[in-house]
Amino acid sequence: MGIRLSPLGVAVFFLLGLGVLYHLYSGFLAGRFSLFGLGGEPAGGAAEVAVDGGTVDLREMLAVAVLAAERGGDEVRRVRESNVLHEKSKGKTREGAEDKMTSGDVLSNRKMFYLLKTAFPNVQDVNSQGGLGNLEYTGAGVSLTLGSSPVAAYVYKTHKSSYTVYIEEKAVGTGLCLVAIASITLTSCPVPITHQCLLPNALLLWEQTRNALHLASTFVISRPCSILCLPPPVWQSYTDRYTELNASTASMINTEEHVDASDKEVIVWNRKIPEDILKEIAAPKEVPAESVTVWIDPLDATQEYTEDLRKYVTTMVCVAVNGKPVLGVIHKPFSEYTAWAMVDSGSNVKARSSYNEKTPKIIVSRSHAGMVKQVALQTFGNQTLIIPAGGAGYKVLALLDVPDMTQEKADLYIHVTYIKKWDICAGNAILKALGGHMTTLSGEEISYTGSDGIEGGLLASIRMNHQALMLSSEVGEHSSHEGSALVTQAQKYSGVPTILTFLVIVGGHPGTTWKVQAETIGIVLAATTYGGCVAPQCPKISAGYLKSQSAKPLTPSAPSHITLPKASL
Numbered sequence: 418m419g420i421r422l423s424p425l426g427v428a429v430f431f432l433l434g435l436g437v438l439y440h441l442y443s444g445f446l447a448g449r450f451s452l453f454g455l456g457g458e459p460a461g462g463a464a465e466v467a468v469d470g471g472t473v474d475l476r477e478m479l480a481v482a483v484l485a486a487e488r489g490g491d492e493v494r495r496v497r498e499s500n501v502l503h504e505k506s507k508g509k510t511r512e513g514a515e516d517k518m519t520s521g522d523v524l525s526n527r528k529m530f531y532l533l534k535t536a537f538p539n540v541q542d543v544n545s546q547g548g549l550g551n552l553e554y555t556g557a558g559v560s561l562t563l564g565s566s567p568v569a570a571y572v573y574k575t576h577k578s579s580y581t582v583y584i585e586e587k588a589v590g591t592g593l594c595l596v597a598i599a600s601i602t603l604t605s606c607p608v609p610i611t612h613q614c615l616l617p618n619a620l621l622l623w624e625q626t627r628n629a630l631h632l633a634s635t636f637v638i639s640r641p642c643s644i645l646c647l648p649p650p651v652w653q654s655y656t657d658r659y660t661e662l663n664a665s666t667a668s669m670i671n672t673e674e675h676v677d678a679s680d681k682e683v684i685v686w687n688r689k690i691p692e693d694i695l696k697e698i699a700a701p702k703e704v705p706a707e708s709v710t711v712w713i714d715p716l717d718a719t720q721e722y723t724e725d726l727r728k729y730v731t732t733m734v735c736v737a738v739n740g741k742p743v744l745g746v747i748h749k750p751f752s753e754y755t756a757w758a759m760v761d762s763g764s765n766v767k768a769r770s771s772y773n774e775k776t777p778k779i780i781v782s783r784s785h786a787g788m789v790k791q792v793a794l795q796t797f798g799n800q801t802l803i804i805p806a807g808g809a810g811y812k813v814l815a816l817l818d819v820p821d822m823t824q825e826k827a828d829l830y831i832h833v834t835y836i837k838k839w840d841i842c843a844g845n846a847i848l849k850a851l852g853g854h855m856t857t858l859s860g861e862e863i864s865y866t867g868s869d870g871i872e873g874g875l876l877a878s879i880r881m882n883h884q885a886l887m888l889s890s891e892v893g894e895h896s897s898h899e900g901s902a903l904v905t906q907a908q909k910y911s912g913v914p915t916i917l918t919f920l921v922i923v924g925g926h927p928g929t930t931w932k933v934q935a936e937t938i939g940i941v942l943a944a945t946t947y948g949g950c951v952a953p954q955c956p957k958i959s960a961g962y963l964k965s966q967s968a969k970p971l972t973p974s975a976p977s978h979i980t981l982p983k984a985s986l
């Protein structure tokens with residue numbers, strides 16, 4: 418007697434089996450990937466990680482921030498005094514200035530980042546100018562295929578829930594097949610992340626990334642996740658790439674003569690809160706760890722540092738809670754002076770007793786000025802004294818009562834070009850704690866979460882009517898109820914060149930929609946296609962030629978959506 422199986426039953430049984438296998442398999446993978454995550458971080462999104470992160474005491478954070486700024490400052494001073502700066506260019510700023518980096522930046526960042534990270538491991542959102550914040554979380558090199566061509570890519574976790582893949586510039590054959598894609602933001606891909614630290618490689622990786630991106634550094638290109646969610650077999654090849662990167666870069670850092678091999682980057686906090694902080698801030702102040710974002714600037718005024726203009730140099734740490742700056746530390750390594758303040762708590766620095774609101778002395782950038790002088794003079798009159806100076810930290814201190822002989826004094830700080838949040842957060846927190854203000858030129862508060870930079874310029878003042886500064890002006894016709902004179906001027910004199918050209922070459926299935934986000938203020942993008950790949954080796958990689966034209970200012974952060982025509986893909 419034979420056993421007869423119902424075909425439907427077999428199918429159901431088979432499907433059930435598949436389901437079980439799928440569960441086991443995905444569980445296995447998830448477990449595996451979580452090994453790579455920092456503190457068991459689920460692969461798909463760090464946003465979930467911090468939920469049970471507990472609390473942190475802001476007074477303790479202030480103590481560690483002061484220590485970090487001072488220890489970082491020691492490195493900055495040591496490197497400068499050795500006269501071996503290993504000066505490198507990270508690329509160009511949007512306005513075309515060299516964006517410099519030195520051993521001072523790298524070594525200071527290493528000290529500062531690890532001190533803060535080890536003291537507060539449950540704070541996930543630590544951003545530092547050296548880029549180590551990103552690298553620390555991921556740094557995975559992956560094999561990725563664009564069209565039919567393999568390219569090297571690095572995955573960084575840029576924010577709590579997004580990952581950025583930087584793709585290496587690559588020449589295929591002799592043809593013009595550059596892959597110079599700025600970044601691809603993955604919001605929900607199951608990207609495994611490693612907490613293996615790529616510190617020794619940071620400088621080179623930073624450079625490689627920057628080099629790869631120099632053509633397209635102002636674009637963020639989002640693409641559908643499915644293209645980048647690599648299946649496990651391909652994904653695993655990241656290890657080879659990682660090892661290769663390690664091997665190729667290890668020697669570089671070791672050759673830095675001033676780095677003592679036994680010098681561990683990790684300095685451990687002894688958990689003592691200094692007396693001066695205890696005196697000003699009597700009680701602890703607990704906040705949820707997941708609400709905290711830390712911004713580290715390991716060396717502000719790098720340009721001036723390379724010119725040996727020491728007085729401008731600072732190291733800075735800032736803590737923001739839910740995006741609001743609450744504590745800031747600005748340390749001057751060459752004067753050994755440190756200013757700190759915590760909003761609604763206390764400070765070791767104060768405002769001056771008077772400021773000249775009518776004809777203010779205005780401190781501005783000396784190396785990223787854009788058209789700030791014209792903006793300031795037209796807004797406040799030709800009699801206005803402009804003081805060009807390096808460093809955002811230095812310029813904030815110029816507004817305060819600082820007992821340092823090398824420190825100039827000013828009434829206002831204005832900046833009109835793009836600037837990064839690690840440059841300004843500490844100053845913003847200190848000004849706020851002392852009753853001052855730092856806003857965009859149009860008076861918007863700056864949120865210290867999310868993106869790294871701000872578009873709308875900067876106006877910092879203390880003991881002045883900040884709102885009036887925005888809306889009143891010596892140049893009557895520029896004031897209007899719609900906005901500030903400063904903004905009008907800044908837009909008119911936007912430091913951005915009129916014509917910028919970027920070459921972005923993309924691969925993908927025909928019809929893929931590319932979202933190109935212009936981040937540069939004052940630019941409207943137009944897309945035309947560029948003839949595609951000239952080399953036969955890369956038939957599926959095509960080119961999008963993006964040309965910006967001078968036009969009406971773009972609303973800051975408003976994305977331009979551009980769909981490249983099918984023919985170009």
Ligand SMILES: Nc1ncnc2c1ncn2[C@@H]1O[C@H](COP(=O)(O)O)[C@@H](OP(=O)(O)O)[C@H]1O
Pocket residue numbers: 510511512546714716717718719720781782783784785786806807808809834835836837840
């Ligand atoms: N347009 C811009 N693009 C990028 N960074 C800018 C910038 N303008 C100013 N910065 C950065 O802001 C800091 C203060 O600038 P400035 O001295 O010109 O006022 C410097 O930081 P770093 O020295 O830390 O790089 C500088 O690089």
Ligand SMILES: [Mg+2]
Pocket residue numbers: 546714716717718809839840
């Ligand atoms: Mg800086």
